[in-house]
Amino acid sequence: AALFWPAAEVMNYTLFLIGLFIIAAGLGCLETAANPFVTVLGPESGGHFRLNLAQTFNSFGAIIAVVFGQSLILSNVPHQPQDVLDKMTPEQLGAWKHSLVLSVQTPYMIIVAIVLLVALLIVCTRFPSLQSDDHSDSAQSTFLASLTRLMRIRHWRWAVLA
Incomplete structure (x- = not known):
């Protein structure tokens, strides 16, 4: 704006x-x-x-x-x-x-x-921290690792393009 x-x-x-x-x-x-x-x-x-x-x-x-x-x-x-x-x-x-x-x-x-x-x-504002049980800490530690994991999901790629 x-x-x-x-x-x-x-x-x-x-x-x-x-x-x-x-x-x-x-x-x-x-x-x-x-x-x-x-x-x-x-x-x-x-x-x-x-x-x-x-x-x-x-x-x-x-x-x-x-x-x-x-x-x-x-x-x-x-x-x-x-x-x-x-x-x-x-x-x-x-x-x-x-x-x-x-x-x-x-x-x-x-x-x-x-x-x-x-x-x-x-x-x-203090928000509670969110922890995921689905992925190991090493996979979540870097942005690049998270992005790589997402890029492997075909539906996610199409959703981003949409």
């Missing part, structure tokens, strides 16, 4: 798209990283329930985000009928488009501040 500020300043749609891609990739990584954690936070018998409950709120959050974005981010965007836009000079039209783009800067900077606050809270 922090890329939306420079994208609005230079009126570059590609930067907006890159910012949206980074947001989507981050949310996907967060969801993927949180799923195993959710399953082991309580008794093993209720792991599937906690995971389904978390996924329910994830889907609910995706819907609420659209409503929130429409009402907060786009609420100050001035809309003009097409006949008014057709009567504008190129300079007036450019200034109007620039005002549209600038109107989304403040809401996105508020989102950046909230995300940074949540990140700070996560850094300051």
Whole structure:
């Protein structure tokens, strides 16, 4: 979301798209990283329930985000009928488009501040350590060993490509 500020300043749609891609990739990584954690936070018998409950709120959050974005981010965007836009000079039209783009800067900077606050809270929170019984300590000791083990799983490779 922090890329939306420079994208609005230079009126570059590609930067907006890159910012949206980074947001989507981050949310996907967060969801993927949180799923195993959710399953082991309580008794093993209720792991599937906690995971389904978390996924329910994830889907609910995706819907609420659209409503929130429409009402907060786009609420100050001035809309003009097409006949008014057709009567504008190129300079007036450019200034109007620039005002549209600038109107989304403040809401996105508020989102950046909230995300940074949540990140700070996560850094300051002590989480229990998770231990896996499925793999030896030597296989888990390095990133490369873990990546090699994952690359051997054909379905994982296709899932990453998807």
